[in-house]
Amino acid sequence: MKNKTLKRDKVNIITLGCSKNMVDSEVLSGQLLAAEVDVVHESGKRDHNIVIVNTCGFIDKAKEESVNTILQQVALKQRGKLDKVYVTGCLSQRYRDDLEQSIPEVDAWFGTMEMPLLLKKFEADYKSELIGERLLATPQHYAYVKIAEGCNRTCAFCAIPLMRGVHTSRSIDDIVREAETLAKRGVKEIMLIAQELTYYGLDLYKKRMLPDLMKRLSDVPGIEWIRLHYAYPHKFPMEILDVMKERSNICNYLDMPLQHAADAMLKAMRRQITRIEMEELLQNVREAVPGICLRTTLIAGFPGETLDDVEELKTFLEKQRFDRVGVFTYSHEEATPAYGLMDAIPAEEKQRRAEDIMAVQQEISYEKNQEKVGHTFKVLIDKREAGRWLGRTEFDSVEVDNEVIIQTDQRLQVGSFYKVQITRAYDYDLEGILVN
Numbered sequence: 001m002k003n004k005t006l007k008r009d010k011v012n013i014i015t016l017g018c019s020k021n022m023v024d025s026e027v028l029s030g031q032l033l034a035a036e037v038d039v040v041h042e043s044g045k046r047d048h049n050i051v052i053v054n055t056c057g058f059i060d061k062a063k064e065e066s067v068n069t070i071l072q073q074v075a076l077k078q079r080g081k082l083d084k085v086y087v088t089g090c091l092s093q094r095y096r097d098d099l100e101q102s103i104p105e106v107d108a109w110f111g112t113m114e115m116p117l118l119l120k121k122f123e124a125d126y127k128s129e130l131i132g133e134r135l136l137a138t139p140q141h142y143a144y145v146k147i148a149e150g151c152n153r154t155c156a157f158c159a160i161p162l163m164r165g166v167h168t169s170r171s172i173d174d175i176v177r178e179a180e181t182l183a184k185r186g187v188k189e190i191m192l193i194a195q196e197l198t199y200y201g202l203d204l205y206k207k208r209m210l211p212d213l214m215k216r217l218s219d220v221p222g223i224e225w226i227r228l229h230y231a232y233p234h235k236f237p238m239e240i241l242d243v244m245k246e247r248s249n250i251c252n253y254l255d256m257p258l259q260h261a262a263d264a265m266l267k268a269m270r271r272q273i274t275r276i277e278m279e280e281l282l283q284n285v286r287e288a289v290p291g292i293c294l295r296t297t298l299i300a301g302f303p304g305e306t307l308d309d310v311e312e313l314k315t316f317l318e319k320q321r322f323d324r325v326g327v328f329t330y331s332h333e334e335a336t337p338a339y340g341l342m343d344a345i346p347a348e349e350k351q352r353r354a355e356d357i358m359a360v361q362q363e364i365s366y367e368k369n370q371e372k373v374g375h376t377f378k379v380l381i382d383k384r385e386a387g388r389w390l391g392r393t394e395f396d397s398v399e400v401d402n403e404v405i406i407q408t409d410q411r412l413q414v415g416s417f418y419k420v421q422i423t424r425a426y427d428y429d430l431e432g433i434l435v436n
Contacts, residue, residue, distance in 0.1 A: 010040070010047060010048040010049060011032060011122075014051060015042065016062065016069060016089070017054075017090065018058070021054055021056060021089055026137055028118070029041060030133040030135055031126060035122060035123070037122050049084070050083060051076075053070050057089070057090035057093070058159065059328070060331045070106065071103065073085045086107055088115075089112060090112060093162075133181065140185065141186060142187060142190070145179060146193050147170055147210075147213065148169045150164040150166045151195035152196075155270050156268060156336060157259075157269060157302065157330060158336060162335055166203075167202070168203060169204040172209065175216075176217060179217050179223060183223050186222075186415065187222070188224045189380060190226055191397065192213075193229045195230065197229065208239075210240055215243055224417070225251050225380065227394075228253065229397070231256045234273045238284065241292075253397065259271060261315075261317075262305075265302055268338075268341075269299070296322050296325055297326040299330050300329050300357055301350030302338070303341035303344065310356065317360050321368070325357075330345070362428075369425035370425045373423065376422075377422065379391040379392065379432070381416055384412075388405050388406065388407060389408065390404070390406070392404060393430075404420055404422070404429075404431070405431045405432070406434065408433070408434055418434055419434070
């Protein structure tokens with residue numbers, strides 16, 4: 001008589017939201033693998049019996065996507081396609097009580113800081129020594145590195161502190177060890193992320209330590225590009241730029257979300273900075289690192305925003321000529337300081353304003369890209385798609401910035417660098433040819 005064998009659990013992790021969530025899912029994957037649990041990320045094979053949905057709760061559209069994803073997985077469970085559905089991440093952290101009532105079919109809910117509890121569902125213990133042992137959801141040649149969790153700022157529109165807590169820096173030694181582990185696995189580019197990079201170290205070392213961290217990471221063998229995301233403009237530590245200029249493997253790239261340019265809006269948003277101060281900062285940044293690529297994000301339709309405010313923002317863009325800009329429409333989030341304000345601007349008008357602002361930036365982007373024609377850049381190859389090779393320069397981050405399209409019969413190596421001369425330019429992409 002044959003003994004009945006139990007089918008081994010296999011977990012599929014679905015990640016929604018930002019790169020910080022992606023890192024959490026990668027770390028969770030590494031922990032599960034260490035506990036000998038089979039795990040995949042966003043698999044379409046349907047050969048798994050457990051799903052973990054890592055949710056986003058930042059704005060309305062993200063919350064809607066998270067809820068719909070949970071419901072889709074619950075429906076699969078009800079049809080016998082899944083044994084368990086677990087939910088973690090920001091939406092779960094913020095709305096757990098309500099979600100437990102409305103979607104009781106979910107087997108368990110976990111907050112953003114409850115990975116050890118989630119692992120207990122698999123009879124696994126969180127192993128802090130597994131630094132850098134992540135199942136990368138990105139291509140193997142680049143990775144996000146989260147240097148801190150949470151935020152101490154009180155921006156009126158932002159719910160991140162409600163979901164992620166106060167700013168908590170990781171130690172420099174831990175981050176460097178993680179980078180070393182990633183480099184040994186073939187990672188060439190690391191993108192430093194946090195809710196606010198520039199606050200790094202104040203809690204742990206009692207001073208801003210991002211410049212010191214950058215130096216240590218720059219010394220890691222195999223890391224050819226280091227990219228900075230999410231720098232807060234207020235009390236910006238200019239020492240960052242000294243290190244950027246000094247170290248060749250730190251990209252001349254800075255992502256600094258400014259959110260608006262009209263003083264009335266900056267004050268209402270609690271941004272702790274004025275337009276004049278922002279303009280002085282941007283001038284100083286450009287003088288410190290000539291040719292630096294500046295990316296920013298803006299909000300359209302914040303409560304009380306007037307058409308004059310929008311025109312001031314457009315004028316600001318025309319003057320500053322950012323290399324990269326993203327525009328979001330305001331989302332009225334419960335328990336944020338702005339929630340007490342009247343959200344009187346219709347969604348259609350918010351969208352119209354956002355598109356109006358982006359139209360200004362689109363022209364700027366086209367003009368700046370045209371300036372690159374004829375110049376040669378070091379390009380990192382990300383993938384082959386539709387018969388073309390796609391890569392990026394040091395001035396372009398993953399997914400949000402320009403891609404370089406390379407037409408060649410030569411077989412290129414994904415994750416390798418090539419010299420590419422730009423031959424054509426568009427609003428948001430470039431075309432080029434290989435050069436020796």
